[in-house]
Amino acid sequence: xxxxxxxIQKKLVDTFGLDIIEFHESHDILTFEINSKKNHEIIKFxxxxxxxxxxxxxxxxxxxxxxxxxxxxxxVVYHLHNWYKNVRIRIKCFxxxxxxxxxxxVDLYKSANWQERETYDFYGIKFNNHPQMKRIxxxxxxxxxxxRKEFPMEDQGRTDKDDRFFGRIPNNC
Amino acid sequence: xxxxxxxPENRFxxxxxxxxxxxxVELSVLNLGPTHPATHGIFQNILLxxxxxxxxxxxxxxxxxxxxxxxxxxxxxYQINVLTDRLNYCSSPINNTGWWMTVEKALGIEIPKxxxxxxxxxxxxxxxADHIICSSVMGVDTGALTGFLYVMQYREKIYEIYEEICGAxxxxxxxxxxxxxxxxxETAWRKIDEFLNEFxxxxxxxxxxxxxxxxxxxxxxxxxxxxxxxxxxxxxTGPNLRAAGIDYDVRVAQPYCSYEDFDFDVPVGQxxxxxxxxxxxxxxxxxxxxxxxxxxxxxxxGPYHADVPEYYLPPKEDVYQNMEALIYHFKIVMGEIPVPxxxxxxxxxxxxxxxxxxxxxxxxxxPYRLHFRRPCFIYYQAFNEIVxxxxxxxxxxxxxxxxxxxxxxxx
Numbered sequence: 001x002x003x004x005x006x007x008i009q010k011k012l013v014d015t016f017g018l019d020i021i022e023f024h025e026s027h028d029i030l031t032f033e034i035n036s037k038k039n040h041e042i043i044k045f046x047x048x049x050x051x052x053x054x055x056x057x058x059x060x061x062x063x064x065x066x067x068x069x070x071x072x073x074x075x076v077v078y079h080l081h082n083w084y085k086n087v088r089i090r091i092k093c094f095x096x097x098x099x100x101x102x103x104x105x106v107d108l109y110k111s112a113n114w115q116e117r118e119t120y121d122f123y124g125i126k127f128n129n130h131p132q133m134k135r136i137x138x139x140x141x142x143x144x145x146x147x148r149k150e151f152p153m154e155d156q157g158r159t160d161k162d163d164r165f166f167g168r169i170p171n172n173c
Numbered sequence: 174x175x176x177x178x179x180x181p182e183n184r185f186x187x188x189x190x191x192x193x194x195x196x197x198v199e200l201s202v203l204n205l206g207p208t209h210p211a212t213h214g215i216f217q218n219i220l221l222x223x224x225x226x227x228x229x230x231x232x233x234x235x236x237x238x239x240x241x242x243x244x245x246x247x248x249x250x251y252q253i254n255v256l257t258d259r260l261n262y263c264s265s266p267i268n269n270t271g272w273w274m275t276v277e278k279a280l281g282i283e284i285p286k287x288x289x290x291x292x293x294x295x296x297x298x299x300x301x302a303d304h305i306i307c308s309s310v311m312g313v314d315t316g317a318l319t320g321f322l323y324v325m326q327y328r329e330k331i332y333e334i335y336e337e338i339c340g341a342x343x344x345x346x347x348x349x350x351x352x353x354x355x356x357x358x359e360t361a362w363r364k365i366d367e368f369l370n371e372f373x374x375x376x377x378x379x380x381x382x383x384x385x386x387x388x389x390x391x392x393x394x395x396x397x398x399x400x401x402x403x404x405x406x407x408x409x410t411g412p413n414l415r416a417a418g419i420d421y422d423v424r425v426a427q428p429y430c431s432y433e434d435f436d437f438d439v440p441v442g443q444x445x446x447x448x449x450x451x452x453x454x455x456x457x458x459x460x461x462x463x464x465x466x467x468x469x470x471x472x473x474x475g476p477y478h479a480d481v482p483e484y485y486l487p488p489k490e491d492v493y494q495n496m497e498a499l500i501y502h503f504k505i506v507m508g509e510i511p512v513p514x515x516x517x518x519x520x521x522x523x524x525x526x527x528x529x530x531x532x533x534x535x536x537x538x539x540p541y542r543l544h545f546r547r548p549c550f551i552y553y554q555a556f557n558e559i560v561x562x563x564x565x566x567x568x569x570x571x572x573x574x575x576x577x578x579x580x581x582x583x584x
Contacts, residue, residue, distance in 0.1 A: 027518070059529055063541075077544075109406055110406040110554070111407050111551050114551065115550075118550075122242070137584075140180070146240065153244065
């Protein structure tokens with residue numbers, strides 16, 4: 001029996017009610033937002049429920065939305081995949097800008113370990129209960145979080161490179 | 174503070190002192206990498222050793238981190254292709270094509286059948302090139318250099334085909350939004366034919382040399398075994414996963430580029446050890462050749478790119494004489510192409526696993542966010558658990574059999 005998006009949505013709404021909102025399909029992948037306090041509980045349910053059975057964590061990454069309101073400027077995006085029925089879903093978990101943190105899912109999927117470290121490294125989103133919450137690609141001494149939108153890509157003081165005419169001025173993207 | 178947050182050197186120093194006090198055994202710390210001939214790339218493993226046995230280890234990655242995701246947020250779509258080349262640089266055309274398909278999905282572009290078949294051919298050639306390197310390097314790491322040098326000539330032939338198609342060899346930057354930059358030349362087709370005629374003989378010779386070779390089998394069977402459950406939990410994809418016995422292949426699970434038109438098998442192993450990984454890759458090379466032959470035989474007529482003037486550069490002669498072409502040329506080069514507000518995840522079966530692109534656009538000329546799902550980065554984290562308790566020589570062969578490519582690891 002195949003698993004369609006309506007079934008997943010119904011099951012989630014029945015179980016978690018208003019903790020899961022904003023269901024929509026984006027290029028065939030069911031996407032929804034979850035309450036950041038309950039991300040571990042919800043992902044555990046998605047993994048262990050015998051109908052849903054999302055056995056594979058494809059991807060974890062962060063996104064920064066500086067234009068959103070203060071309590072939802074950072075998002076952690078999970079892509080889960082059910083291999084048996086070949087269904088993917090995308091889960092977004094928004095967290096605040098003051099102390100961005102969500103619970104780690106390393107105990108459910110070991111592959112989350114480095115991916116959560118990478119997310120922390122680039123966005124400063126802390127993952128609670130992670131066994132080794134430190135930077136991974138950048139050096140440990142670094143203080144800023146380079147993929148946040150306010151972090152400049154290049155040294156803005158450089159004068160040897162003037163390519164305004166090719167569209168590369170600060171804040172144009 | 175948890176011990177794991179310390180630098181590995183400090184953490185291991187504590188263990189060495191404790192062990193010395195306990196039973197007088199002197200442990201040592203071995204720095205495998207960052208540049209070591211056996212690591213095939215720039216990444217470091219700091220290992221705590223008891224003689225030849227590895228007790229603990231920690232991988233430190235990031236030595237060639239180039240902030241691709243940050244750069245991508247500041248570049249128009251067609252300029253991001255050069256970044257994808259440098260992920261898994263052993264099979265750049267797969268990365269390139271994966272990126273174009275992501276953009277095409279976001280823009281909603283329909284791709285002609287012929288372009289899809291051409292892409293399949295080039296991607297399968299890239300997969301062969303990738304597997305040639307990995308399998309032959311496994312030979313090198315077990316002491317057989319001959320096979321490596323022998324099959325490397327044929328990787329060279331694949332590079333000549335790339336060169337004929339796009340002008341570049343390693344970092345190919347191949348294709349455009351909607352198709353290829355030019356029609357494939359006669360020479361390219363001739364070279365593909367030559368390759369398909371010569372390579373099977375060479376590859377079976379190579380396989381015969383190693384796959385029933387006593388020394389090779391003793392070194393690889395049982396070394397670095399990853400059971401299926403563990404592989405799944407650690408996010409393994411690609412040949413490494415299939416070696417553990419799970420037949421997940423993106424080409425079959427979610428066919429892209431008309432892979433559903435071709436008849437091929439997904440080889441799987443049993444134990445997920447180095448030998449199984451080697452065999453799965455070798456079998457995949459045969460499957461890839463099968464796919465290329467089918468694609469050539471069924472090759473449809475048609476254009477080599479989609480009819481999308483807003484995204485596909487017009488021929489240069491037209492730019493000088495035709496108003497519309499000039500406008501499109503200007504808009505594309507200046508990165509002024511219209512992009513809808515959307516969110517896409519597209520995955521392709523890369524040389525070593527599911528290569529995914531997660532793209533968020535907000536209508537501007539650059540991606541709002543682009544995340545690369547690099548298979549290496551995800552499965553390499555299992556390395557320490559795999560080698561714990563094994564000997565150093567097992568660790569080396571495990572590393573090369575996992576096909577960890579530094580460019581993809583660090584992104």
